[in-house]
Amino acid sequence: MSKEDIGITASKEDDFSEWYTQVVLKAQLADYAPVKGLIVLRPDGYSIWESLRDTFDQKFSKNGIRNGFLPVLIPESLLGKEKKHFAGFNPEVFWVTHSGENQVGDRLALRPTSETLAYTLYSKWIQSWRDLPLKINFWNTALRAEIKATKPFLRTSEFLWQEGHTVHATQEEAEEEVMKILEIYKNTVEMELAIPVITGKKSEKEKFVGAVYTTTMESIMPDGKALQMGTSHFLGQNFSIPFEVKFADKDNVENFAWQTSWGVSWRLIGAMIMVHGDNKGLVLPPKVAPIQVVIVPIYRSEETKEQVILQAIEIQKELELENIRVHLDDRSELTPGYKFNDWELKGVPIRIEIGPRDIEKQSVIIAKRYNREKSSLPFNEIKNIYGVLDGIQEDMLETAREQSDKNTIEISDYSEFKSKIQNGGFLKAYWCGKQECEEKIKEDTSADIRVMPFGSEDTSGKCVYCKEQSISKPIFARGY
Amino acid sequence: MSKEDIGITASKEDDFSEWYTQVVLKAQLADYAPVKGLIVLRPDGYSIWESLRDTFDQKFSKNGIRNGFLPVLIPESLLGKEKKHFAGFNPEVFWVTHSGENQVGDRLALRPTSETLAYTLYSKWIQSWRDLPLKINFWNTALRAEIKATKPFLRTSEFLWQEGHTVHATQEEAEEEVMKILEIYKNTVEMELAIPVITGKKSEKEKFVGAVYTTTMESIMPDGKALQMGTSHFLGQNFSIPFEVKFADKDNVENFAWQTSWGVSWRLIGAMIMVHGDNKGLVLPPKVAPIQVVIVPIYRSEETKEQVILQAIEIQKELELENIRVHLDDRSELTPGYKFNDWELKGVPIRIEIGPRDIEKQSVIIAKRYNREKSSLPFNEIKNIYGVLDGIQEDMLETAREQSDKNTIEISDYSEFKSKIQNGGFLKAYWCGKQECEEKIKEDTSADIRVMPFGSEDTSGKCVYCKEQSISKPIFARGY
Numbered sequence: 015m016s017k018e019d020i021g022i023t024a025s026k027e028d029d030f031s032e033w034y035t036q037v038v039l040k041a042q043l044a045d046y047a048p049v050k051g052l053i054v055l056r057p058d059g060y061s062i063w064e065s066l067r068d069t070f071d072q073k074f075s076k077n078g079i080r081n082g083f084l085p086v087l088i089p090e091s092l093l094g095k096e097k098k099h100f101a102g103f104n105p106e107v108f109w110v111t112h113s114g115e116n117q118v119g120d121r122l123a124l125r126p127t128s129e130t131l132a133y134t135l136y137s138k139w140i141q142s143w144r145d146l147p148l149k150i151n152f153w154n155t156a157l158r159a160e161i162k163a164t165k166p167f168l169r170t171s172e173f174l175w176q177e178g179h180t181v182h183a184t185q186e187e188a189e190e191e192v193m194k195i196l197e198i199y200k201n202t203v204e205m206e207l208a209i210p211v212i213t214g215k216k217s218e219k220e221k222f223v224g225a226v227y228t229t230t231m232e233s234i235m236p237d238g239k240a241l242q243m244g245t246s247h248f249l250g251q252n253f254s255i256p257f258e259v260k261f262a263d264k265d266n267v268e269n270f271a272w273q274t275s276w277g278v279s280w281r282l283i284g285a286m287i288m289v290h291g292d293n294k295g296l297v298l299p300p301k302v303a304p305i306q307v308v309i310v311p312i313y314r315s316e317e318t319k320e321q322v323i324l325q326a327i328e329i330q331k332e333l334e335l336e337n338i339r340v341h342l343d344d345r346s347e348l349t350p351g352y353k354f355n356d357w358e359l360k361g362v363p364i365r366i367e368i369g370p371r372d373i374e375k376q377s378v379i380i381a382k383r384y385n386r387e388k389s390s391l392p393f394n395e396i397k398n399i400y401g402v403l404d405g406i407q408e409d410m411l412e413t414a415r416e417q418s419d420k421n422t423i424e425i426s427d428y429s430e431f432k433s434k435i436q437n438g439g440f441l442k443a444y445w446c447g448k449q450e451c452e453e454k455i456k457e458d459t460s461a462d463i464r465v466m467p468f469g470s471e472d473t474s475g476k477c478v479y480c481k482e483q484s485i486s487k488p489i490f491a492r493g494y
Numbered sequence: 495m496s497k498e499d500i501g502i503t504a505s506k507e508d509d510f511s512e513w514y515t516q517v518v519l520k521a522q523l524a525d526y527a528p529v530k531g532l533i534v535l536r537p538d539g540y541s542i543w544e545s546l547r548d549t550f551d552q553k554f555s556k557n558g559i560r561n562g563f564l565p566v567l568i569p570e571s572l573l574g575k576e577k578k579h580f581a582g583f584n585p586e587v588f589w590v591t592h593s594g595e596n597q598v599g600d601r602l603a604l605r606p607t608s609e610t611l612a613y614t615l616y617s618k619w620i621q622s623w624r625d626l627p628l629k630i631n632f633w634n635t636a637l638r639a640e641i642k643a644t645k646p647f648l649r650t651s652e653f654l655w656q657e658g659h660t661v662h663a664t665q666e667e668a669e670e671e672v673m674k675i676l677e678i679y680k681n682t683v684e685m686e687l688a689i690p691v692i693t694g695k696k697s698e699k700e701k702f703v704g705a706v707y708t709t710t711m712e713s714i715m716p717d718g719k720a721l722q723m724g725t726s727h728f729l730g731q732n733f734s735i736p737f738e739v740k741f742a743d744k745d746n747v748e749n750f751a752w753q754t755s756w757g758v759s760w761r762l763i764g765a766m767i768m769v770h771g772d773n774k775g776l777v778l779p780p781k782v783a784p785i786q787v788v789i790v791p792i793y794r795s796e797e798t799k800e801q802v803i804l805q806a807i808e809i810q811k812e813l814e815l816e817n818i819r820v821h822l823d824d825r826s827e828l829t830p831g832y833k834f835n836d837w838e839l840k841g842v843p844i845r846i847e848i849g850p851r852d853i854e855k856q857s858v859i860i861a862k863r864y865n866r867e868k869s870s871l872p873f874n875e876i877k878n879i880y881g882v883l884d885g886i887q888e889d890m891l892e893t894a895r896e897q898s899d900k901n902t903i904e905i906s907d908y909s910e911f912k913s914k915i916q917n918g919g920f921l922k923a924y925w926c927g928k929q930e931c932e933e934k935i936k937e938d939t940s941a942d943i944r945v946m947p948f949g950s951e952d953t954s955g956k957c958v959y960c961k962e963q964s965i966s967k968p969i970f971a972r973g974y
Contacts, residue, residue, distance in 0.1 A: 113639035
């Protein structure tokens, strides 16, 4: 393979889509599966997902949520029990019709989402107020046959996600849960992936099929398109009634329960690639990086080699004691320059270079991946790298926030809306609340209401489309 | 619900099968899904699986194995590429024929196992010796439509498992890997689940379809039936040739690689239930117990209640500081007796009882679940509970080993074989190596060769069936 083939050959600025695909494949996060629209995760990609999973699990657990397992097959009859919900998913469902040589009776759907299956069980498990709240999360995959063009992590016919399903005795408690989860989502995405998000509600048109309302977190990508980063739904009693999720209260009176469901998917990894990556490849936030620090020893003779390698091992051990995920690249058949490119492509946050002259000076060179700055660090301050990693994490969020702010503009006039949307970005504009206006805007501009940010219930303006009194100032954008 | 309905009503000795099912359902480990042959895991059941996963992940990682993700859908054409392998799985495959309203071209199999999919990718990822060894593990589910009677954890049409797939430059290295994995399996099952296993090779008849040979670990259950606890296969070049998993060696000569695959499933949880459970319900080994210690406060008046609860909270905090998974059962509407039964059913290893008299004596009562012994422990020795848990873990393995030894007998005569097999158990008997004898024995007695233990290549005896010279002294048993 030539050097060209190994590195990224497309520019993020000029051909974003090609750049993205190259980063995914060449940084070895994922690859295409033999079935169109499906991908596999290679260890570096899956490791990021595991890191997110562990963080979410910790936070879910503190909030009294435990994990469970649901099978992937759902009978057609069950899926059809909540009509709107079924109609929404039906066109995307994969159907199992045969097992071995035999035709199955009721066709079996591959889980597009598990509300119907989970609530059939919840209805058995819940008898009285003592069984509430019931809060279970499931780490699995969802399957939705994509007809649109697919893209690794962003749009695939099977995707890794978590789906949480909770049941409560009161509406108030369920609505609080919806918000607690959204807060966990926001916090995790900002702190772990260094991506700022805007939280709020979806419009009626954009809400989850079957929900009373959907809360969402949205981010704007560097190409100006919006990405839905996760949703948390208040289901009210929309499912508890058809699925008979009932409980006897303290007075032994039967009530239908109040429910929530919520999920994030590996889309978050797609967002991370888009927001932070550059023309050298992937740029990983330290908290989720499989390798946080790579040590590249530099030597020109066999004589100096031993000394350099020994010192590198010393540094490696010291960093391991600090629980830093460190790798020593001692491949002898490759040049330092090749290694620099390789680890930059893979997005490792810090590279340590060490050669004979550094040993003389009792210091190493530190190269930060995200801004490509180099500095010198004395041996006796090696432990400070922990702090350097924290600083990188913060700086990356700060930079991403600035980018996002730059991509967010206020619009009052519809012709301005139509012109500005060509460049992408988050467009804040007043809206009257009518689905008609929302649809017309979509027709004209391909922009949806992505999110009505909390606190944006602003009645002081005029709808950007029809000029009637506003009920809200949502964020419009073209989406992924 | 009456007390009868809550507790276990079947006896382990008299109706093992019914007893098992009751423990699974009533201890709330799992429940039936709406599709026949499928189960769901409730949080207590899934937590045990997570605990096993974390232990395996640590050991895999130390052995240079990383995790990845593969989609569940495999095209029929791909699955058919290794003929024997395909023929073995074909009758059990679930087939997707439609997505939405559209028929799919090449039918899609739900993964019965992922060799064919993984090796199609490995063939792309591996170019030279530098890319080897490649060792990836996948935590997912496998789907095999069961025609036999299904049983939670033991035989289900979808099951949680891990499947590892490694590629090596030499036969020797691949065969070493097979053994390393088997050792990790054995070690984990014995240390975490307190179940003794016997390791060795499967006979040609019983090996994995597509393997050169299969190594296995087997255990004998209290009902006298054998359970396969995990397998590690040497695939040789059986897959690398049809899937073109090739590498250029240091002299730039192309070679077909050497491969292994291996897996354990949630069957291990089924084994744990069978081996340790009793007529009061589940008995959990401390290492995998979601709750290791439950504290039940005992009081008769509101006056003593506060004092008891405060002391209980004190103990809870102290145990939490020791990283013990502890739960304080402060449900005020239930009697201590009800709570004792409840936690015994759920198998919590240690119950701490604390009442006003215990506080006077500055001690608590400790009740061990596995042998139901009670003893007193002074407040200032509460931290020793960590050691008590370790002791329970060791004792449980010891007890299980004694049970297993009792269920293992040497047989030299075929009529004795036919009579003894009626009581179940592991039967050690000489075998000539001919598949004909193996098949005749199976026909007569329903017993298979479960395992040819390592070191059992004994040529000094006569085949229990045909009386010709033995090549091995395998273990025969009726299996799950």
